[in-house]
Amino acid sequence: MIDPEAGSANENETNHFIVDWDGPDDLNNPKNWSFYKKWAVTGLASAYTFLSPFASAMSAPAASDIAEEFHIRSPVESVLTVSIFVLAYAFGPLLFAPLSEIYGRARLLQSTNLLFLAFNLGCGFAQNKSQLFVLRFMAGLGGGAPLAIGGGVISDVWNPEERGRALSLYLLAPVLGPVVGPLAGAWIAQGSDWRWIFWGSTIIGAAVQAAGIFLLDETYAPVLLERKAARVRKEHQRMDKTGATPVFKTTYSESNNSWKHLLQVRLIRPFVFFITEPVIQLFGLYLAFTYGVMYLFLTAIPSIFQDVYGFSVGIAGLHYIPLGIGMYGGAMILSRTMDRTYATLKEKAGGVGKPEFRLPSLVPGTILLPTGILITGWTAQARTHWICPDIGLVIAGAGILICSLATQSYVIDTYAIHSASALAAVGTLRSLAGFGFPLFAPAMYKSLGYGKGNTVLFSVAVAIGCPAPWLFWRYGKTVRGWSKYASKV
Incomplete structure (x- = not known):
């Protein structure tokens, strides 16, 4: 019995x-949890996902102070104090995402956050540049895991028809974190020791960790x-x-x-996805570009508003706000339209949902992103009123969020139960771009100026982004049919 x-x-x-x-209707099934419990779990997953991007870019305004204390003369090494954290994002999720498909989401979110907190705290005690580089990289290994695992949580608890609004909150966190981080970091750098940037972000992370221990239930x-x-x-x-x-x-x-x-099969799954899955490769490439542009802006904003407009570090940091406003606006637009569009297309298809029903939401982002890039670059080049590049940042921010949300929604719907591993594979390209773009940005802007430099980015955004939704709308099902893991609907 x-x-x-x-x-x-x-x-x-x-x-x-x-x-x-x-x-x-089993209430133990996360998809049958109450509306409030689902949102509580979504909020906690978003909080974990917010922490490391927040900490990754928080040190950007203090890069010059760090370089001065550690006698860093190379511009590349100075930028590396920020971007090496993002480099670790390319590797951490590849290990931790498949482990979440063995041990569960909650355990991995909590354990990787502890890894991030320990090494992030250590950054505040670094005594030379080598120690800082190593500690930042190790903190990024743990901090990058929620970027993939959190997407798995959303897939676990929400049905496709209601997933768009939850994804809007979840994906707003990792793109808003790098905006809020430098804003806070600018004032800390101006009024206190740069080490408090790391200690302060660790305190915030510890508060999220405490909430997660008591409130985050397993969802897988x-x-x-x-x-x-x-x-x-x-x-x-x-x-x-x-x-x-x-x-x-x-x-x-x-x-x-x-x-x-299980370890042999699941631990290599993100690598298999990365090598063999066309959906991962193509959407990963576009997501890499949008993420790279975001981090390029994060490192370029101080130089634009300090060098071109002569603002202080703290005031220049306020110009991260327009980028954040654009991202928030993009999230609010999609939170109200993505699910409605998906439901309408599903109804027209006889009640059968397809990942391609996420693609119409991608179209506005492919237009807004290059438009914002162009406006920001040429208005800064022409030294127009500072509000003009801010307008460009608002438009670009909305485009970055919309492109990130729509592409990751497509990946989650395509790989469902394996969504964490799929997001980890996509995130590899994204994180490598986030690491690399800021490294070449100073040389590019010095050689071409802000106008021509951003025109290059504009051309790439149009060439890659604009055809993507149309091509996948027409050929997406065929491409998914080549996959062993993707949805065949």
Whole structure:
């Protein structure tokens, strides 16, 4: 006899039982949680995702102070104090995202955040540039994990028809973090020791960690069902005196369930996606460009408003606000339209949802991003009133958010249960761009100026971005059909 409190199991074959949810309305299934519980989990996942991008760019306004204290003369090394953190994003999720598909989302979010907090705190005690580079890289390894794992949480708890608004909040966090971080960092750099940039962000991270320990429940269905199967198995052993040894498996159990096999298969999955999946490669390339432009702006804003307009460090830092306003506006627009567009297209398709129904939301972003890039560059070059490049930053910020949200929504819908590994693979290209763009930006602007330099970025944004939604709308299903893991709907 199986204790109904422990869960139900349906006999599949002799001595083999499949453990599943107790019907379509089982409240233990994260997709059936209450509206408020879903939003609480989404908010916590977003908070974890906000922390490391916030800390990654918070040191940008203090780069000159750090360079002076550690006798850094090379412009590339000075930028590296900021961007080496982002380089680690390319590697951390590749390890931690598949581990979240073995041990669960909550455990990995909490453990990787502890890794980030420990090394971020250490950055404040660095005594030379080598120590700072190593500590920043290690902090980035832990801090980058939520960027992939958090997307898995959203996929776990929300159905596709209601996922857009949740994704708007979740994806606003990692792009708004690098805007709020430098704003706070500018005033800390102007009024205090640069080390407080790292200590302050660690204090904020510790508060999120404390909330997560008490409030973040596990969301990953295979892990929850495996726990349920363990309870059923234990209860059966307690009550059954016949000595029979039935096998209890979940609907997600693999034929070879050894830890060695699971680690070998799942730990390499992001690498397999990165090498073999056209969806990952193509959308990863475009997302890499948008992320690279964002970090280029983050490092260029101080030089534009200090060198061109003569503002102090603190006042120049205020010009991160327009970029944030644009991102927030883009998130609010999509939060109200993405789900509605998806539902309308699904209804027209006879009730069958497809990842391609996310693509119409991408179109405005492919227009706004290059437009904002062009306005920012040429108005700064012409030394017009400072409000003009700010307007460009608002437009570019909206484009960055819309492009990021729509492309990652497409990836999540395409890979569903493997969304964390898919986002980790996409994030590799994105993070490498976020690391590399700021390194060449000073030389590019010095050689070409802000106008011609941003015209180069404008041309790339148009060439890559504008055809993307149309091509995937027409050929997306065919491309997904080549994949072993992608949705075939």
